[in-house]
Every structure is written in structure tokens, then in C-alpha cells.
Amino acid sequence: MTVTAGPPRSRKPRNFPLYRTVSRFVRDPLREIERISTAAGGEIARLDLGASHPYVVTHPDHVQQVLRKESENFVRDGTFWRPLHSLFGDSIMSEYAEWELSKRILQPVFSTRTIRSLSDHMARAINEAVAQLDEPAREGRSIEVLPEMGRIVHDTVIKVLFGDKIRKAEADRLIPAMERLATSIAFRFLLPFVPRSIPLPGDRAFSAGLQVMDETLYELVDRFRYDPGEGYDIFTALCKARMTEGSGLDDNWVRDNLLAMWATSTETTTVALTWIWPMLAAHPDVTARLRAEIEAVVGDEAVRPEHLHRLPYVKQVVQELLRLYPVGWIFPRIALKDTVIGGVPVEAGQTVLISPFLTHRLESVWERPLEFDPERFTPERARARHRYAYFPFGGGPHQCIGRHVFNMEAELILTAILSRYRPEMAPTEGPVQARIGATLRPNQPLHLLLHPVQR
Numbered sequence: 001m002t003v004t005a006g007p008p009r010s011r012k013p014r015n016f017p018l019y020r021t022v023s024r025f026v027r028d029p030l031r032e033i034e035r036i037s038t039a040a041g042g043e044i045a046r047l048d049l050g051a052s053h054p055y056v057v058t059h060p061d062h063v064q065q066v067l068r069k070e071s072e073n074f075v076r077d078g079t080f081w082r083p084l085h086s087l088f089g090d091s092i093m094s095e096y097a098e099w100e101l102s103k104r105i106l107q108p109v110f111s112t113r114t115i116r117s118l119s120d121h122m123a124r125a126i127n128e129a130v131a132q133l134d135e136p137a138r139e140g141r142s143i144e145v146l147p148e149m150g151r152i153v154h155d156t157v158i159k160v161l162f163g164d165k166i167r168k169a170e171a172d173r174l175i176p177a178m179e180r181l182a183t184s185i186a187f188r189f190l191l192p193f194v195p196r197s198i199p200l201p202g203d204r205a206f207s208a209g210l211q212v213m214d215e216t217l218y219e220l221v222d223r224f225r226y227d228p229g230e231g232y233d234i235f236t237a238l239c240k241a242r243m244t245e246g247s248g249l250d251d252n253w254v255r256d257n258l259l260a261m262w263a264t265s266t267e268t269t270t271v272a273l274t275w276i277w278p279m280l281a282a283h284p285d286v287t288a289r290l291r292a293e294i295e296a297v298v299g300d301e302a303v304r305p306e307h308l309h310r311l312p313y314v315k316q317v318v319q320e321l322l323r324l325y326p327v328g329w330i331f332p333r334i335a336l337k338d339t340v341i342g343g344v345p346v347e348a349g350q351t352v353l354i355s356p357f358l359t360h361r362l363e364s365v366w367e368r369p370l371e372f373d374p375e376r377f378t379p380e381r382a383r384a385r386h387r388y389a390y391f392p393f394g395g396g397p398h399q400c401i402g403r404h405v406f407n408m409e410a411e412l413i414l415t416a417i418l419s420r421y422r423p424e425m426a427p428t429e430g431p432v433q434a435r436i437g438a439t440l441r442p443n444q445p446l447h448l449l450l451h452p453v454q455r
């Protein structure tokens with residue numbers, strides 16, 4: 001006779017009363033959440049924030065359940081999505097029918113065919129933008145990393161994704177406004193249940209940033225509404241759809257999607273490329289191997305897309321960078337129906353927090369998780385891994401639409417810089433740590449001295 005154990009007994013999640021350590025949480029929220037995730041060791045944790053009790057889900061099987069297998073049950077809605085909804089409205093960064101419509105219209109701009117056809121254009125834009133570093137390099141002046149990476153990324157994205165339709169004066173307003181939004185949103189992001197009537201640090205900067213963003217974006221909508229021109233860029237896709245799809249799509253819809261695409265295509269890439277330099281400075285062996293590969297494949301030529309498939313180590317370095325610093329570090333979901341994750345009942349209406357930052361640092365999933373080691377991404381080792389052990393671009397229906405653009409752009413930029421210069425990092429004020437905002441920016445300005453490569 002066989003005895004079956006019956007359905008698994010439901011378990012309670014481990015509870016972490018964060019309100020009791022509120023000062024520690026406010027001082028260094030990222031470290032506190034990381035501490036909790038490490039203590040839970042891949043099991044489901046529940047944060048007790050007093051007014052809210054979100055689940056933290058980190059195990060790759062559980063992440064897969066939320067993002068992929070039960071994606072229809074776990075949606076981008078609820079309190080934790082509120083700060084982002086106030087920015088992006090009913091755009092591709094929303095949910096339900098509004099998301100589906102925006103996705104259908106923007107997807108063709110990111111198809112493999114379109115991206116391939118734009119790749120030479122992208123490489124030219126990057127080589128031009130990187131060449132502007134020659135002047136500080138020649139003069140022995142150091143550069144500040146984040147603004148310079150931002151300049152290269154903006155020049156590239158405006159030309160390639162926005163069809164060169166944003167004028168310099170407009171970019172000069174959009175860039176600082178976006179920066180204000182990305183940093184000032186931090187408290188609303190962490191404490192989304194605090195009503196708007198209670199002021200939080202960053203609120204005024206956020207409103208000011210949003211106002212500039214709105215003025216500039218509506219000006220752009222005005223200019224291109226009925227005459228978006230031809231091409232495979234974001235303006236053409238959005239404005240043509242507005243003309244052909246009927247009354248559902250108005251100026252606000254175009255504005256929401258322009259803002260969503262501007263934010264996702266610039267802030268993420270700029271911040272990721274900023275993290276590369278402290279990583280390389282701390283790992284001279286990795287830098288030496290990168291340089292040798294780039295020297296052998298690219299030499300003194302301008303980097304071209306055809307070079308990339310012969311630069312496997314450049315790819316590995318970028319992948320490992322996004323393991324330690326997945327700039328889209330947390331994304332919430334709300335359950336529409338009761339379900340069970342890893343034996344823990346999750347009731348309808350509850351929030352589930354998914355964080356590549358936490359999963360990528362789990363000891364049960366990664367050996368020596370805090371060490372920067374691009375060898376983890378040899379094709380064999382990457383293939384052997386759980387699909388959701390590594391997910392800097394999310395997964396399921398909302399998986400990042402720009403991941404191929406990012407990979408190509410980041411690999412081209414890193415290669416272009418290292419083929420021209422030997423960067424030397426200036427001393428920092430204590431350890432460089434990640435600071436929470438819309439993305440994960442470094443906690444201090446970083447400076448590089450660029451020594452021109454002598455051949």
C-alpha cells in the first residue's frame with residue numbers, strides 16, 4: 001500500500017517588521033532589503049511596513065511563476081505602481097489594454113530586423129560621441145563619468161531611436177529634468193502608500209522635473225502630431241498610430257509613451273555604463289583581458305557592429321555588470337486572484353516585489369555572489385543556469401523591449417572607449433555604493449582620467 005502525503009501544507013512567510021528598524025531602513029534602504037533577502041535565503045519574505053505588507057519573492061522558480069507562468073494573475077497595478085503611473089500614465093509602462101496597444105505600436109521599432117538595419121547608424125553615432133572625449137584626454141583633464149556616459153547615450157538614442165527629431169535646446173531641457181525625476185522619486189518609490197497630501201523629501205523636485213518634461217514633450221507632440229515623417233523611429237510610430245488608430249489615442253497618449261521611451265532608453269543605459277568604470281578599476285585582470293580582445297579585433301579602427309560577434313568577453317563583462325547592478329532593480333506586481341507561491345498563500349490584492357538585484361546576489365543561486373566575475377557568462381555556464389537566476393531585463397510578457405538595443409549600444413560604447421583610451425579612475429570618497437532611485441545610481445560622482453592609447 002502506498003501512502004500519499006496529500007497536498008503540501010501551506011507555510012507562513014518569514015516576517016520582517018521593517019517599521020521597527022525604520023531609521024536603518026530610511027538611512028540605507030537598499031542594504032536593509034538586501035539583508036532581509038539574504039536572511040530569507042531564497043524563501044518568500046514578507047515586509048511589515050506598518051501600512052503595507054508586500055511579499056519579497058527571490059527564488060528563480062518563484063520569480064518564473066510570477067513573471068511568466070502566472071503573468072495574467074500578477075499585474076503592474078496597485079499602490080507600489082502608483083509613483084510610476086504618475087510619470088508614465090497609460091503607456092507601454094502600464095498594464096491591461098492600454099499596455100497592449102502601446103506595445104503593439106512600439107514593438108516594430110525594436111524588431112531584430114529594424115535594430116539590425118539601424119546598427120551602422122548607431123555605431124557611427126557612438127564613434128562620434130566618444131571622439132569628443134579626445135579633448136579632455138589630450139589636455140589631461142578628468143571627466144565626470146555619469147554626465148559623460150549620459151551625453152554619449154543621449155546623442156546615440158536621439159539619432160537612432162528618436163529619428164533625430166529632438167532639437168539640442170529640447171534635449172538640454174529633457175536631460176536634467178529626467179535626472180531630477182529619476183533621483184527625486186526615491187521616497188515615493190519606497191513608501192508608495194504614503195498619501196500625496198503628506199509631503200516626502202523629493203516631492204518638489206519631482207513636480208518641477210515633471211513640469212519641464214511635460215512642457216517640452218507637448219511641444220514635440222505639437223510639432224510632429226500630423227507630420228511625423230518617415231522612418232523607424234519612436235515619433236513616427238506613435239504619431240502615425242495617433243492618426244490611423246482612431247479617437248482612443250490623443251496627445252496625452254503620445255506624451256505618456258514619449259516619456260516612457262525617453263526614460264527607459266536613456267536613464268537605464270547611462271547608469272549601467274557608469275557602473276562599468278569602478279568595476280574595471282577594481283579588476284585590472286578583467287580590464288587587461290578586455291583590452292587585449294579589443295586590440296586584436298578592432299585595433300585602431302572605428303568599432304563597427306560586425307566586430308561585436310568577435311568580442312565575446314566584452315559581452316560577458318556587460319552581462320556580469322548587469323548581474324551586480326541590474327539598474328531596473330525592483331518591479332512590483334499585484335495578485336488579482338488568490339494563489340500559492342512556494343507553499344505560501346498569497347491573497348488577491350497583495351503586492352509581490354520582484355528584484356533582480358536580490359536574486360542575483362543570492363548565495364543559494366550564485367557562487368561568491370558579491371564578486372565581479374565575467375567568467376560566469378561563458379555560453380556553457382550561462383546555458384546551465386535556471387532561466388530566472390539572471391533576469392536583468394525581467395521576463396514574460398513585460399520583458400524589456402530594449403534589451404537588444406541596450407546590449408549592442410553598451411558593447412559598442414565600451415569597445416569604442418577602450419580602443420581609444422586607458423581610463424584611470426580617480427580616488428573615491430569611501431566605497432562606491434548603489435543608491436536607490438528609479439534606477440540604481442552610484443552614491444557619489446566618479447571621475448576618470450583618459451590616457452590616449454599609444455600605438
Ligand code: HEM
Nearest residue numbers: 264265268269272327328331392393394398400401402406
Ligand atoms: C540596462 C538597461 C536596461 C535594463 C536593466 C532594463 C530593465 C527592464 C526591466 C526589468 C523591465 C521589465 C519591467 C517589468 O516587468 O515591470 C523593462 C521593461 C521595459 N524596458 Fe527596459 N531595461 C533596460 C534598457 C532599456 C532600453 C535601452 C529600452 C528602450 C530603448 C528599454 C525599454 C523598456 C520598455 C519599453 C519596457 C516595458 C516593456 C513592457 O512592459 O512590455 N529598456 N526593462
